[in-house]
Amino acid sequence: MSINAQDLRVDYQADVLLEEDAPATDPFALFDRWFKEAKESDDPEPNAMVVATVNTQGHPAARTVLLKEVTDQGFVFYTNYDSRKGHEITAHPYVATVFNWLQLQRSVRVEGRVEKISQEASTEYFQSRPKKSQIGAWTSPQSDVIPDRQFLDRKKEEVEARFADEEKLPKPEHWGGFVVIPTLIEFWQGRSSRLHDRLAYTREGEDGAWGRERLAP
Numbered sequence: 001m002s003i004n005a006q007d008l009r010v011d012y013q014a015d016v017l018l019e020e021d022a023p024a025t026d027p028f029a030l031f032d033r034w035f036k037e038a039k040e041s042d043d044p045e046p047n048a049m050v051v052a053t054v055n056t057q058g059h060p061a062a063r064t065v066l067l068k069e070v071t072d073q074g075f076v077f078y079t080n081y082d083s084r085k086g087h088e089i090t091a092h093p094y095v096a097t098v099f100n101w102l103q104l105q106r107s108v109r110v111e112g113r114v115e116k117i118s119q120e121a122s123t124e125y126f127q128s129r130p131k132k133s134q135i136g137a138w139t140s141p142q143s144d145v146i147p148d149r150q151f152l153d154r155k156k157e158e159v160e161a162r163f164a165d166e167e168k169l170p171k172p173e174h175w176g177g178f179v180v181i182p183t184l185i186e187f188w189q190g191r192s193s194r195l196h197d198r199l200a201y202t203r204e205g206e207d208g209a210w211g212r213e214r215l216a217p
Contacts, residue, residue: 012190014105017197025210027185027201031070031108034187038101049110050098051077051180053088061088067099068125074181075110076117078125080142082174089114095180105190112182122176127168134169135159186215 023029038046045066052062063085069076075097079086089095093115099108126134138159139152146152163169182203189197196217204211 010105010190011192012105012196013192015189016191017187017189017199019199019212019214022187022199022212024212025201027182027187027210027212028070028072030187030199031185034101034104034106034108035070035099038099038104038106041101041103043101043103046099046101048099049075049077050100051085052096052098053085054092055088056091061085068177071179074112074179076177076179078122078175078177080137080140080175081116083142085143086174089178097180107188109184109186109188110180110182111184112180114178114180117177117179119171119176123171125177126171126175131167131169135163137175138163138169138172191217 035046047067048064049067050062051065052060054060061084065077065079065085067075067077081090093113095112095114097110099110101107126137135156139156184200184202186198186200191197194217198215198217199212200215201210201212203209
């Protein structure tokens with residue numbers, strides 16, 4: 001098989017990202033504005049974000065998860081703690097994430113430390129999900145090798161029978177939220193001639209204040 005993508009090019013001209021249009025010390029305010037604009041675009045899942053982890057050998061892995069909340073602390077997503085990413089985060093609690101909003105010719109990179117959120121907050125969110133999603137969390141041994149699709153179908157039937165009379169299932173012990181506490185948030189706006197705009201915010205000093213710098217594309 002051979003794929004040649006050398007002629008696939010877009011000259012980005014959708015918008016600009018200049019210092020006068022971006023907060024000097026508050027990247028969350030800019031993220032909030034960009035996220036709202038992504039929601040208003042035709043992006044089917046504006047909260048999709050790639051999360052990259054490393055294993056104990058330093059080998060990276062990346063996958064897409066869904067952002068569910070942004071708090072004063074950071075970016076919250078939920079997962080199976082026994083999954084590959086769960087184990088890798090536990091062993092090395094630092095990640096890099098990327099939001100890609102292609103229709104707006106934008107992306108946001110986040111780097112930071114990861115912590116589990118409280119069991120209470122995880123349970124509250126878990127039980128707010130559709131019942132089918134709750135059943136899915138009980139059904140799938142995420143990242144484990146399974147023999148075939150029928151294994152999942154049978155397990156799902158067992159879980160459905162077990163919780164047939166309940167709309168709010170108990171949260172599995174192995175399931176919950178992580179918060180990415182950022183040390184870097186970089187905003188990228190595509191520009192013509194590949195001379196893109198990049199504004200990077202990093203935490204500085206003991207008080208954790210944010211500083212802003214422009215990076216070359």
